[in-house]
Amino acid sequence: MILELESVSKSYGALKVTDAVSLQVPRGQALGIIGPNGAGKSTLFNLITGNVLPDAGRIGFLGRDVTGLPAMARVRMGVGRSFQIPQPFEGLTVFENLLTAASFGGAGAPRDQMAQDCAEILRRTGMLPRANRLAGSLSLLDRKRLELARAMATAPELLLLDEIAGGLTEAECRSLVDTIREIHAGGTTIIWIEHVLHALNSVVERLAVLDFGRLIGVGAPEEIMASREVREIYLGIDI
Numbered sequence: 560m561i562l563e564l565e566s567v568s569k570s571y572g573a574l575k576v577t578d579a580v581s582l583q584v585p586r587g588q589a590l591g592i593i594g595p596n597g598a599g600k601s602t603l604f605n606l607i608t609g610n611v612l613p614d615a616g617r618i619g620f621l622g623r624d625v626t627g628l629p630a631m632a633r634v635r636m637g638v639g640r641s642f643q644i645p646q647p648f649e650g651l652t653v654f655e656n657l658l659t660a661a662s663f664g665g666a667g668a669p670r671d672q673m674a675q676d677c678a679e680i681l682r683r684t685g686m687l688p689r690a691n692r693l694a695g696s697l698s699l700l701d702r703k704r705l706e707l708a709r710a711m712a713t714a715p716e717l718l719l720l721d722e723i724a725g726g727l728t729e730a731e732c733r734s735l736v737d738t739i740r741e742i743h744a745g746g747t748t749i750i751w752i753e754h755v756l757h758a759l760n761s762v763v764e765r766l767a768v769l770d771f772g773r774l775i776g777v778g779a780p781e782e783i784m785a786s787r788e789v790r791e792i793y794l795g796i797d798i
């Protein structure tokens with residue numbers, strides 16, 4: 560297992576946002592996380608990345624107990640993440656944004672090697688033609704691609720994607736999904752929170768459902784999508 564959550568809980572005041580969540584993710588798997596707004600999905604990511612520490616429970620990554628480890632140490636161990644709202648350094652170019660991410664997350668590769676790795680990530684994410692554009696001038700799709708590229712630049716073993724397909728047209732979404740599928744095929748473990756279910760289900764092998772901070776189902780996507788509980792939660796949403 561690359562990631563193991565054991566009965567992880569987190570409350571904000573009286574609100575239990577993560578309620579004794581236990582989850583195991585095998586290396587190389589693509590896992591989707593779905594659930595209504597406010598179910599605690601982003602908080603679960605924050606717990607995995609170390610941006611938020613749990614009140615109870617244990618988090619294991621690559622066989623090591625990382626429960627109390629700060630976020631930066633987890634990035635260096637191989638936990639990479641894209642944010643729901645991309646926040647690149649707007650005044651830097653796409654390439655500079657990538658170099659910055661690589662120097663934070665990388666394992667201290669020499670600068671030439673780092674530049675080469677970043678160029679390769681730009682190619683894989685379709686951003687090579689935009690390498691010298693200022694991040695602040697990018698379209699939404701390219702901002703999302705840059706967000707994905709920045710996460711990849713930290714050389715993740717585990718890539719966490721937070722609603723990366725939201726707000727895109729159907730064609731844009733398809734091209735982004737193709738890129739994510741290629742990253743997955745390259746062996747990176749992926750956990751992807753997404754409301755655009757057809758995009759999610761075209762990539763992931765397993766789905767987990769969060770509701771009011773509780774994990775109410777984990778299984779094959781077709782099994783989860785057919786369950787009554789999930790259909791009730793998503794009533795009115797085109798699945």
Ligand SMILES: Nc1ncnc2c1ncn2[C@@H]1O[C@H](COP(=O)(O)OP(=O)(O)OP(=O)(O)O)[C@@H](O)[C@H]1O
Nearest residue numbers: 571574576594595596597598599600601602603643
């Ligand atoms: N730092 C915080 N302080 C207080 N409450 C918080 C904090 N972070 C999150 N919450 C609350 O925790 C609950 C879960 O939030 P979270 O962002 O994890 O949900 P989500 O499932 O990711 O939602 P969405 O799909 O809308 O992004 C919400 O009620 C939110 O208001």
